[in-house]
Amino acid sequence: MSTITEEVVDSASIAAASTKRKSLWLTAIKNPNVIIGGTILLVMLMVAILAPFLGTVDPTRIDPAGRNKKPGAEITMRLDDGTTVKRVALMGTDSLGRDVYSRVLYGARVSLAVGVAVAIIAVAIGVVIGLISGYIRWLDGIIMRIMDGLMAIPGILLAIALVSIWRAGLITVIFAIVVPDVPRVVRLVRSIVLTVREEPYVEGAISVGTPSWVLMFRHILPNCVAPLIVQGTFLAAAAILVEAALSFLGIGIPPEIPSWGNIMAEGRTLFRVFPHNILYPGIFLAFTVLAINIMGDGLRDTLDPKMSKKV
C-alpha cells in the first residue's frame, strides 16, 4: 500500500511543483514605466557622456561681445588664433556670454553624478547600519535614536555649515545630501531584517550554527535588494533636485563648474527679460527627475509588490 501511495503522491507533487516562478527582473524590464523612464534616462546619460561631441563649445568660455543673446541668435566667435567663426546659439547665451546649450549639456554630468553617487553611498552605508540595527537587538535602540537625530538635520542647513567649514564642491554637496538620506535607508533595511529574521529558514540556519555575519549577508540581505533598488531611484531623483537647489542658492557646486542649478542661479537676475537661462536647464532637470521617478514607480510595482498600489 505504502509504495503505491508514494508513487501516486510523488507524481502529483512533481506536477504541482513544476509551475515555474517567473523571474522578477524579466517582468521588471517589460514594465512600460520602466521602459519609458529608462529610455529617457539613457538618453540623458548619453548626452552627459558625449557632451564634447554634440556641437558644444567650452562651457566656461566668456564672450563679452555676445552677452544675453536670445535662443537661435547667430553669434560671431573669436577663436584663440584670431580667426572668427559664426555659430547659432541654440539656447542663447547668459549675461557673461557663455553658451547655454553647452553649459546645459555639461551640467547633466554634475546632476547625474550627484544622483548616482548619493544613491549608491546612502544605500551602502544604510544597508550596513540597518543590518546591524535590525540584527543586534541591543544596539537597535541606540542606532535608531542616532538616525532620528540625523533625520532632524535639514540638508540645506547642513550644506551651508559644511561649505563654511570646507570648500564648496561636488564632494561637499554629495556628503551634505547623503547624511539626511542614510536614515531613510536604515529604516527600510531594519524593517525588512526584523521581518525576515523571524522566518523559519533563518532560524534553521541559526540552529545549524551559521555565524551571524553569514546569516546577515547570505540569508537576510538578498531580501533587501529589490526594495533597496526602488528606494535608491527615489533617493537619486531627490538628490538631483537638492543639488540644483543648493547650487541655485550658491552653496553647492562652485560657479566655474556648470550645473543646472548654477545656470539657473545666474539667469535669475535677468529672468524677466531673458527667461531662456532658466527655462532650458529647468526642462532638463524636470525631465531627468521625472524619468527617474517613473522608472522607480515601475520597479516598485514589479519588484516590491507589497508597496505597490496595484496589488
Next chain:
Amino acid sequence: MSDTKRPVLEVRNLSVTLPAGADRVHAVEKVSFTVNPGEIVCLVGESGSGKSVIAFTVMGLLAKALKPTSGEILLEGENILTVGETRLRELRCTRMSMIFQEPMTALNPVMTCGQQIDEVLETHTQLDQAARKAKIIAILDRVKLPEPERIYASYPHQLSGGQRQRIMIAMALVLDPVLLIADEPTTALDVTTQAEILKLIAELQTLEGTGVLFITHDFGVVAEIAHRVAVLRWGELVEMGPTEKILSRPEHGYTKMLISSVPSIHPAHRGVRKDGPTVLRTEKLGKTYSGNAFFQKARVVKAAVDVNLDIRRGETLGIVGESGSGKSTVARCIARLIDPSEGKIFLGDTEIATMKAGKLRPHRRRVQIVFQDPYRSMNPRITVGDSIIEGPMNFGLKREEALARARGLMETVRLDPNSLDRFPHQFSGGQRQRICIARALAMEPELLIADEAVSALDVSVQKQVLELLDEIRVRLNLAVLFITHDLRVAAQICDYVAVMSKGRVVEYGSAEQVFGAPKDDYTKALFAAAPGRHWEFGKFAA
C-alpha cells in the same frame, strides 16, 4: 432527503479552466453533485483538488483568471453561471451564504460585529433600524454567543477565534439562506472550539433545513458531520456516496488510500521503554515574555511554567496542546532559538539553558529542528544542496565531503540525490519537508525536534513523512521531540506524551497511558473533542 424534494443546489458537469501555464488545464473537470435541503454534503480532497474552486464558483466569487467553461450550477433551479452580477448580489446572503476558513481576516477590524451583520440586513431587507437590531440580537443568541448585546457592540479583536467564527455563521444565516457553503470553517480553530462549531452548524441546519456544502480536508470532520461525501482529486470527482459507505466501503483506490492514511487515534503498540541514556532533560523550564513599558505596569505573559521533560535515546516524546499552550515555546527554548527565563536544560550532561552564545555554538549541532511551514523553512534563493551542507560546513567539513553526505541523506529521505542543485520552489511541500529533515540530519544530531512538522501537509504526504521520521528514529537511534496539535498524529508516533495547557504540562506519561486512561480534566476534554474519534479509519469492510 426524499426524492420528491427539489435539491437546493445542483451542480451539473461543471468545468473550470485554469489560466495557461498552470500545472493542469482544468481546476475542476466535469463535476456533478447535488445538495438536498437539510443535508450536509462534504467535499473532501487534498490541497489542489479544486474543492475551494467549486465553492467560489457557486458563490460567483471566482478570481478573474479562472473561468467556468461548461456545465451549470442550479440554485433552486436557477442557473448561477448565466445570471448577471446584480442578481448574484441579490442571491448572496438571501439564498446562499458562505463562511470562510480564517475568522481573523474575514471580519472587518474597524467595524463592530453588530454593524457588520447590520450591513447584510440593510442591503437585503427593508426593515427599520430597531427591527434590524432585534433580528441581529436574535441570531447572535441563536449561534449561542453569550451576552448578545455586548457582542453586538464588540469589535472583532475583542472576541476569540471561535466567537468570531460564530459571528460569521450568524452573518451567513441571518437571512435564512437555503444553502450554506462552509469552506474549511474549523481548520484554523483549536480542537475543542472546532467541536463546538461543528455541533452548532449541525444543529442550526437541522433546525432550518438548510443545505450545507462543507469543504474540508479532514476525515475526522467528515465522520462527525457529513451525510454524504464527495471525494475530489485533481479537479475530478472520484467517488460520491453516503458517509457511512464511503468511510467503510470505499470503491476507488484513491479514496481507500486517502482514508487509510488518516492516523488512528488509538496509540499504536510500541516497544517497551528502552533504557537508553537520557539525551535531554529539562528542569522547571520557564519562559516569561514581558513587554517593556515605561509608564505602566509591564504586561507579563508566562508562555511556559515549570516544564519537566526527559527524552532517552531512540524515544519519541510528543508535546500535545492547543494554540497558545506553550508547546512551541518549549521547543524553541530547547533549541535555544529563544532564551529561557528560568530552569535548566540538560543536553546529555551539559547544561545549556544559560550558556552564552559563543560557548553554545558547538552544542547547536546536537539539537536540530524541523519547522511547520515547508514553504518558509528553506531559503528560497539558494539551492537545497547548499541549504543542507551549510551546517556541516559551518563545523569545518569540506564542501566535497559535505556534498557527499548530502547525497547520502537525500537517499535516506527517499529523494533523488541528483536534485541537490535545484531550488526549493521546484519541490512540493512534502518533498521540502523531507529536505528539511535531511538538513537536520546532516548535523548528526542527538535530538531532533519536529515543531508541527507534518501539520501543513496533506494526509497522504503526512503519512509518508511520519513513516520516514519513525524509520530514521529507529535507524539512527535518535531522540525525537514531536510537537503537534493533532492527537491522531501524536497517538501514532509518540512513545511518551506531555499534554500542555496554558504553559503548564497537565499530563505526562506513556502514550498508551495518556490516550487510554487520561486523568486530567483538560486532557479528557481534548480527547472528547477530537473529530471522528469513534471512527476507526482504514478498517474497510471486505
